[in-house]
Amino acid sequence: MASNAEAIYLASPVWLQNLLVTGMGYRLFQKRYTGLYHHLLQQARDAREWTPAQRETWQNQQLHRMVRHCRNAIPYYQRLFAEHGLHENDITALSDLHKIPPLDKQTVRENAEELRHAGEKPWLVQHTSGSTGTPLALGVNEHTYKLAMALVVDHEESHGVPFGARRATFAGRMVQPPDNMSPPFARYNRAENQRLYSAYHLNDQTFDWYRRDLDRFQPRELIGYPSAISELASCYLRSATEPKFQPKAIVTNSETLLDWQREKIESVFNCPVFDYYGTAEYLVFAGQDQSGLYRTNPLLGIAEVCTSEQQPDSGPILATTLTNTCMPILRYRIGDTATLESPRAPGSGPVSILKAINGREDDYIQTPDGRRLGRMDHIFKGVRGIREAQIIQTAPDHCTVKLVPEGLLEPSDSDTIRANFRKRVADAMVLTIEPVESIPRGRNGKFKNVIGMDGIDHGY
Incomplete structure (x- = not known):
């Protein structure tokens, strides 16, 4: 929320806070899940059934189209391609992607205006900071944003959670000031049948309220930070109690899901955890399947893992948009690292399966x-x-x-x-x-x- 809106929210009684949360929920619902979204959701469902050949053909076509757009309309790439003697016909397939020099955050910051398409108004501007705290302002078009929303819904649906099912969210939302230890510690977003729980107030003294509220709400899904849901599971274990609700799936995101966290969460809630990885820049989406492997979605973007002779099975991720014509980012070093299913030689090109997401590059x-x-x-x-x-x-x-x-x-x-x-x-x-x-x-x-x-x- 903006500072004024946040001040109004915090000064309001709980019943009004619930209405404000629902009002914001309906506003986001209209922005995320209407119009073009329905077509993109069906496309995401269909893409799950694509053969490797269909996947490659689609990505080859979209990559070439994006490169042509960059050469015709994006000043930064016009200059970069000229400096390296590149034409869009030099990049017609995934195997040609390596010809484009990688981008880092500093380069994007210094060339932000030249990376924007002057003739296209962003659907939203995504602000990211990363570990350095220096912000990036990335223009995102409607197609990219709604596709990212559709991919999360598709991930949930594929694991048995239909859209609109009761969802308990444990993430970074501050539903009330951290020094206010009086319940309730959740607010309700009626627009998405979502109960937003504060991870900041959860401890052994407040857990009984969380336990009783979750039992009343009967969520079909728990979703949020692995650390927050793991702490919730720990509270059940320490109190020698069990949930009186049975989620169909638990979906984690935004942090690295650790093996010991997964084991604890699954043992307490008696259902599987399906993590997904998405980037704040809307470049890559990869969701865990039943085997625990991360499958990168072919519609949103392309992922590469920069292996080395010393580490042939892991390395930094390079990400390339296939959809965001508003501010195209090609071969962007996003700062995260991943482990592959099997070792690959350096420069082997894009990947479709990741064994693990390892976190930030400085998380080593x-x-x-x-x-x-x-x-x-x-x-x-x-x-x-x-x-x-x-x-x-x-x-x-x-x-x-x-x-x-x-x-x-x-x-x-x-x-x-x-x-x-x-x-x-x-x-x-x-x-x-x-x-x-x-x-x-x-x-x-x-x-x-x-x-x-x-x-x-x-x-x-």
């Missing part, structure tokens, strides 16, 4: 010998009773694990964590385990599970 532990290690949650394998955990690299040869245990941290648990850590880094680094009562969130209430040396420099 770098060993003194130069190795970069992501997805460090493996060090907690075999340890029960973890409420939250965060790994921080404090020096080139030292890491600290901040651990919030469910109860007392057993010596055997510390030994297991240290042994698992040594399996990953050998004797190159020293590990300190620091039990704490809580771990602070970052921007928008998101939880960061690994803070590398770069993350510390960025002032997380």
